[in-house]
Amino acid sequence: MIYVSKNTMEEEVTKAKYQGLHIQEGDVLLILVSALDEIAVKPFNLNTANKVGNDTGAGINQYAQPSEYLVNDEGFIYFPVIGNVFARGMTQVQLKQDLETRLKKYLTDPMVSISLKNFNVSILGEVKNPGQKESVSQKINIFQALGLAGDMTDYGDRTKVKLIRTGDDGVDQIVNIDITRSDIVNSPYYYMKQNDILYVQPDQNKQVLANTNPNRALTFQIIGALLTAGTLIIALTRK
Structure with a gap:
């Protein structure tokens, strides 16, 4: 699983610049x-x-x-x-x-x-330890945030990471991030802000497995059997 593999990392990383946090309501x-x-x-x-x-x-x-x-x-x-x-x-x-x-x-x-005092970010989806994470440092980038959650699982889609962020105007925005690109360090979303939410989508393999899970078929079979039994009981009680 390779991060920042597209483009030349050596050229792009020098352009990363931390702008500092902007104070929000509730801080x-x-x-x-x-x-x-x-x-x-x-x-x-x-x-x-x-x-x-x-x-x-x-x-x-x-x-x-x-x-x-x-x-x-x-x-x-x-x-x-x-x-x-x-x-x-x-x-x-x-x-x-x-x-x-x-x-x-x-x-x-x-x-x-x-x-x-309250610098928290939430990391959800295909990560090993999802949840709300507290960072001692206020200068934390997207890779450090994923590290707080134990990194992505093998099923995480590294080209489709969603970031939900509240803007200075109080309006939430959702952006898609491809962390396989080295020019992510130029992005205004490279450094995290307080109350950011990262959601790592599952890749196609995980989605196929979820939809063909044998446990799901078993669940439908049990529900079907219960419905059949309930129908028979109702029919017997009416006789």
Whole structure:
């Protein structure tokens, strides 16, 4: 079973470029704000922990934990002091820059770190371990996603992998991917996004086996026998 066998992989792989994730409705963002003045920064972190002084005597919040922010149905997060901030469709870098710009009104040299808590993809169909998979890394390509599911079975059609993805406008789209082509690395679907669904179709051999499965014929025979027996019982009870 050979992947990326069509075209010249050495030429195509250099064109792969990770664009970063775009924030979606339902995402849970982990956001931490830091600055030199730990007292001033405290209201902007929901989970403010104990403070520890450094060698110079200045207080530094070394144990602060990121706070969780849910992106609501309208694409907003509610940020302390600032209020509603529109996040849907932004990359994490764009949201970071937006928040840092807003925070400069209150803080000197604010720094914001953002990560996604709930990066999940679903891999279904002809794979060895189907289901919803969680990835520690947010930068994961289609082959790494299949690896989370134990790779395809021998019956998986590598030329017909369906990807279901929710766009920034909230509309689902379905695309067919041929992972035997090396130019897949140029595709906008090479890197996975949160909540993507991969479905690996069975090849023709598996479909033929499914339709000619002897167990299916046996099932129909049993159903036929039960119907016949039921008809005879009804007929006997009427006599």
